[in-house]
Amino acid sequence: MPIRVFLVEDSPIALSILKQLLQTAPDIVVVGTAVTGREALLQIPECQPDVVCTDLYMKEMDGREFTRQLMARAPRPVLVISVAVRETQTAFELLQAGATDVFPKPSSGLMADYDRNELINKIRVLAGVKVFTRPLQPRPTVSAGAPAYLQATVTAKQAAIVGIGASTGGPQAIAKILQDLPASFPVPIVCTQHISVGFLSGLVAWLARETRLRVTIANAGDTPQPGVVYFAPDSWNLEVDRRGKLSLSPPVEGERHCPSVNVMLRSLAAFYGEAAIGVLLTGMGDDGAAGMQAISRVGGITIAQDEATSIIFGMPKEAIALGAVRYILPIERIGTVLAELVAVTQDQR
Numbered sequence: 001m002p003i004r005v006f007l008v009e010d011s012p013i014a015l016s017i018l019k020q021l022l023q024t025a026p027d028i029v030v031v032g033t034a035v036t037g038r039e040a041l042l043q044i045p046e047c048q049p050d051v052v053c054t055d056l057y058m059k060e061m062d063g064r065e066f067t068r069q070l071m072a073r074a075p076r077p078v079l080v081i082s083v084a085v086r087e088t089q090t091a092f093e094l095l096q097a098g099a100t101d102v103f104p105k106p107s108s109g110l111m112a113d114y115d116r117n118e119l120i121n122k123i124r125v126l127a128g129v130k131v132f133t134r135p136l137q138p139r140p141t142v143s144a145g146a147p148a149y150l151q152a153t154v155t156a157k158q159a160a161i162v163g164i165g166a167s168t169g170g171p172q173a174i175a176k177i178l179q180d181l182p183a184s185f186p187v188p189i190v191c192t193q194h195i196s197v198g199f200l201s202g203l204v205a206w207l208a209r210e211t212r213l214r215v216t217i218a219n220a221g222d223t224p225q226p227g228v229v230y231f232a233p234d235s236w237n238l239e240v241d242r243r244g245k246l247s248l249s250p251p252v253e254g255e256r257h258c259p260s261v262n263v264m265l266r267s268l269a270a271f272y273g274e275a276a277i278g279v280l281l282t283g284m285g286d287d288g289a290a291g292m293q294a295i296s297r298v299g300g301i302t303i304a305q306d307e308a309t310s311i312i313f314g315m316p317k318e319a320i321a322l323g324a325v326r327y328i329l330p331i332e333r334i335g336t337v338l339a340e341l342v343a344v345t346q347d348q349r
Contacts, residue, residue, distance in 0.1 A: 002029040003127040006049035008040040008066065009033070009081070010058040017111045018053065018081070018119075025120045035059075037066025045074050050127045053079045054099075056090055064094050071098035071134040077126035083107050091199065092206035095171050098134045100126055100311060104198045118196065125168060125284055129311050160275035161187055161224060161240070162338060163268045165261030165291070167194040167283025169311030171203055173331050174281065175210050178229065180335025183212035187342055188224035190240070190268070192232045192259045194283065200234050222246040232259035239267035257287050261315070265291025274299035277341065279334060280325070282310035286318035293324035301341060303327045303334060 005028055009015040015033060022028050032047035034040035037054070038061050044052065052070065056063040067078055078099040082091045083106070091102050103122055106113035166173055170193045178189075195203060200217065207229070208215040218230040218238050223245055232238035236248040237259050251258040261280070265288060268276040278295040280288045282305055292302045304316035304325040309332070319325050329337060 002027050003051060003123060004029055004031045004047070004049045005123060006031060006040065006044055006047055006052045006076075007033045008035075008037060008052065008054040008058070008063070010035045010055060011109075013109060014055070014081075014105065017109075017114060020111065021114060021116050021119060022123070024116065025123075028120065028123060037061030037063065037069070040066060041069055041073065044070065044076070049076060051079060051123050052076045053081050053103075053123075054094075055105075056080065056082045056094070064090065064097050067094050067097040067099050068134075068136060071131070072136045075131045075133050077101075077129040077131055079103055079122055079126055081105050092171060092202055096175070096206075096210075098131070100129055100131070101168055102196060102199055104196050115196075125312070129168070160272050161268055162189045162277045162279060162342075163265050163291075163295075164189060164191045164279045164281065165193075165265065165283075165288040165315070166191075166281035167285065167287065167312070167315060169282035170194070171206075172311075173305060173309075175207055176331050177279070177335040177338065178207060178211035178213055178215070181211070181213060181339055183227065185213060185227045185339065185342065187226055189213075189229045190218070190224065190232075190238055190246070190264060191229060192238055192261045192264045194257055194259075194287070197234045200231060204231055218246045218248070220246060220248045232264065235259070237263040239263060240271045241267070242271065244271060255287070256285070261288035262291040266294045269294035269298045269300060272300070276300035277338065278302045279304075279338070280316050280319050281305045281331070282312055283315040284312045285314050288315050289318035289322050289324065292319040293322050296324045296326070301326055303329060303337065305334065306330050 019030050032043050036058050054063045080091050080094045080099045080102045204215050213229050215229045217233050239247045241247040265278050276295050278292045296302050302325050306328050307313040309330045
C-alpha cells in the first residue's frame with residue numbers, strides 16, 4: 001500500500017513544489033492538502049493519511065496549535081517543514097507539541113534547492129512511526145528516583161562524562177532527560193543528534209530554555225565542563241581526544257552518519273574507560289551500537305531507551321542485540337537514573 005501523505009501549507013508555490021517532489025516517489029501518494037490548520041483538522045479524519053507535513057506560520061491556526069489539536073483528536077506522525085535559519089526555534093516547539101521530525105524548507109523557495117531524497121526518506125521513516133493521543137491538558141507527571149536495583153549494582157567507579165546519541169525522536173527524548181537533571185549535575189554531557197543541517201542551533205536554543213543546564217555547540221579544544229551539554233556541530237564528528245579536550249573530525253570511512261554516535265562513544269571509552277556512561281536513544285539504524293559496546297567492554301555504564309517509549313526502536317535495539325546495554329529504561333526514568341548513578345559514583349570517590 002502506498003504511503004498516504006497530507007500537506008498543510010499556505011504558500012501555493014511551496015505546496016505545488018512539495019506535491020511535485022512527492023509525486024516522483026512511486027510509494028507515496030498525496031491524499032489531501034489544506035492552507036490552514038483548521039481546514040486540515042476537518043479533512044484529515046476523512047483522508048486518513050499516514051503522515052502529515054505542516055508549515056509553521058499559517059492564517060487562523062499556526063502549525064504549533066494545529067499539531068496540538070491533531071495529536072489530541074486524530075494523532076498522526078507529523079513532519080514540520082520550515083526554513084531552518086529563520087524558524088528553527090519555533091520548529092522545536094512543534095516537536096514539544098507532538099510533531100515527530102523536522103525538514104528544512106530552502107529560504108530561496110526554489111524546487112532545485114529542496115533535498116528531495118531527504119524529504120522522501122523522512123516520510124518513509126515516519127510512515128512506520130507509532131504515535132499516541134496527547135491530551136490538550138496533559139496530566140501532571142511524578143518524577144521517580146532510580147530503582148533500588150540500580151543503587152545495589154553500581155560499583156565504586158568515578159563517573160566522569162555522559163555521552164548521549166539519538167536520531168528520530170531524539171530532541172524530545174534529550175529534552176526529557178535534561179529536564180530531570182539538576183543544575184548542579186557534576187559531570188559534562190556530550191551529545192550526537194542526527195538532524196537536518198540548519199536546525200542544530202535552534203535545537204540548542206530550545207533545550208537551553210527547557211533545561212537548567214548550559215547547552216552549547218561544541219568547539220574544538222574545549223575542555224568538557226561539569227553541568228555543560230555539548231552538541232556535535234553539523235557535519236562534524238564530536239570526540240574527546242587523548243588530552244581530554246573536545247575535538248571535531250570529518251566523516252569516518254565505514255560510518256553512515258556524520259556526526260556519528262559510534263565515533264563519539266568510542267572516544268569516550270578510549271579516554272574515560274570505566275568512568276564513561278553511554279546513553280542510546282530512539283532512532284533508526286544501528287549508529288551507536290558499536291560505540292555502546294566499546295564502553296561496555298571497558299567497564300563503563302550503558303543505558304538504552306526502551307521500545308515502549310522510543311519513536312523508532314532501531315538504534316537501542318541494535319545495541320541490546322550486541323549485549324552492549326546494561327540498563328533498558330523508559331525515557332521518563334533515564335534522567336533520574338543518571339542523576340542517581342552520578343551521585344553514587346561521585347560519593348564513592
